[in-house]
Amino acid sequence: MSKENSKHNTMRLRYRIMIPALLAAAAVNGQAPALHLDNYTIPVGKSGATVGNIYTPQGAAKGVQLAEDTSGLFAISKKGVLQLKKKVGIGADASMQYAVTLKAGDASESFILVKDEFHRNKIVAHRGAWKNNGGSQNSITSFRDAVRIGCEGSEFDVWLSKDGVPVLSHDPHIGGKSIEETPVAELTTIELKNGDHVPLFEDYIKEGMKQNKTRLVLELKPSKTGRGEQLAQTCMDLIRKYKCEAWMLYISFDYGICKKLVSIDPHAKVAYLNGDKTPEQLKADGIWGFDYNFKVIDKDPNIFKEARKNNVTVNIWTVNTPEQMSAYLNAGADFLTTDEPEKALEIVKK
Structure with a gap:
């Protein structure tokens, strides 16, 4: 096995371990989430692609920080948009799910982002x-x-x-x-x-x-x-x-x-x-x-x-x-x- 494949498999294992732990820690209390996105899927084969705009219950979120990103693939743009880092893309062989945690002031929320291979056949x-x-x-x-x-x-x-x-x-x-x-x-x-x-x-x-x-x-x-x-x-x-x-x-x-x-x-x-x-x-x-x-x-x-x-x-x-x-x-x-x-x-x- 090449070093590159070994590294890729190690990252996949980290996601499998980390995502269930993130779910177990999720706080659900019958309220609207502190933060939410308008999209949760990641375009395939597009470097620096936009994933989603970030919102609070009151409207567009300001001062958002990426509190956790185990994959290291994501960034918050100057306009406050969650996106892939510049010159970073995901291919067909990439992992399916990626967990991130966003923070804006006292509000924080964790999400699972999904590689977008959903059918579009209606x-x-x-x-x-x-x-x-x-x-x-x-x-x-x-x-x-x-x-x-x-x-x-x-x-x-x-x-x-x-x-x-x-x-x-x-x-x-x-x-x-x-x-x-x-x-x-x-x-x-x-x-x-x-x-x-x-x-x-x-x-x-x-x-x-x-x-x-x-x-x-x-x-x-x-x-x-x-x-x-x-x-x-x-x-x-x-x-x-x-x-x-x-x-x-x-x-x-x-x-x-x-x-x-x-x-x-x-x-x-x-x-x-x-x-x-x-x-x-x-x-x-x-x-x-x-x-x-x-x-x-x-x-x-x-x-x-x-x-x-x-x-x-x-x-x-x-x-x-x-x-x-x-x-x-x-x-x-x-x-x-x-x-x-x-x-x-x-x-x-x-």
């Missing part, structure tokens, strides 16, 4: 890639299959258990139990059709962070017990704990949940599902995009134009026929959510 697997793979919806296996076939995102649904733990299910009941009225210890014993058990959101985070190709599209379900904002806060606390912001996109039918997410992290990529807000309204509330059923899209021929005018993203669900897929992609959709991701990926490749 295809989101609806509840994972389950339909053509013998899997179960909202299972770890269906997520793995979405990663395997190369989807840009894999959508999944989350509720709070009776004791306040986010668990995955599309419906409010699973295995004959009401999720919001059942302790998590009972819910996780329920076996899905493919042999998986009902997963925790925390399980999904851990699985998602093993790769950097497919985003996690978290749907936060409207609470039937008035705990929508609690669900939002609990999920964001877990995301902050694991420092997995780079992987996350957010959607909800509950506009209050969407606004809660944005209040915690104004740069979170949040899209609204219910179909009753205009792009102008979404922009005014700091919502990143809409994720509307195709029937809503078909009723409004100007919706793509209005979305572009207001700089909000367009996701359409649930798009399952090749004709629909081609039409919406040609119209300029940013994402398609589908039960047929294999078909959609074939269309994208043409």
Whole structure:
């Protein structure tokens, strides 16, 4: 083994040791983070590339210092931007994750930055890639299959258990139990059709962070017990704990949940599902995009134009026929959510 390869492997080992230790030390207290970024991914093959602007809950952060950077690759520019050092870049063979700690006055926050190799093919697997793979919806296996076939995102649904733990299910009941009225210890014993058990959101985070190709599209379900904002806060606390912001996109039918997410992290990529807000309204509330059923899209021929005018993203669900897929992609959709991701990926490749 060459000295260069030995050094590279030593650095990889240091990251594996250091990142879990950083996570264990992370303080999560149900509050907005003291600092946050507007981006957590690192461009590949671009020396001195910008990673992200740095913010406090009040706005752009000032006087930011790089308190910890074990890799030695990063710097804070004169304009207060987190970036790779000049003449420093990362290649395809570089490590996937890098931990840094930023400090501004008394505020400090640690982050995991991720080498940006995420797919940009616009295809989101609806509840994972389950339909053509013998899997179960909202299972770890269906997520793995979405990663395997190369989807840009894999959508999944989350509720709070009776004791306040986010668990995955599309419906409010699973295995004959009401999720919001059942302790998590009972819910996780329920076996899905493919042999998986009902997963925790925390399980999904851990699985998602093993790769950097497919985003996690978290749907936060409207609470039937008035705990929508609690669900939002609990999920964001877990995301902050694991420092997995780079992987996350957010959607909800509950506009209050969407606004809660944005209040915690104004740069979170949040899209609204219910179909009753205009792009102008979404922009005014700091919502990143809409994720509307195709029937809503078909009723409004100007919706793509209005979305572009207001700089909000367009996701359409649930798009399952090749004709629909081609039409919406040609119209300029940013994402398609589908039960047929294999078909959609074939269309994208043409």
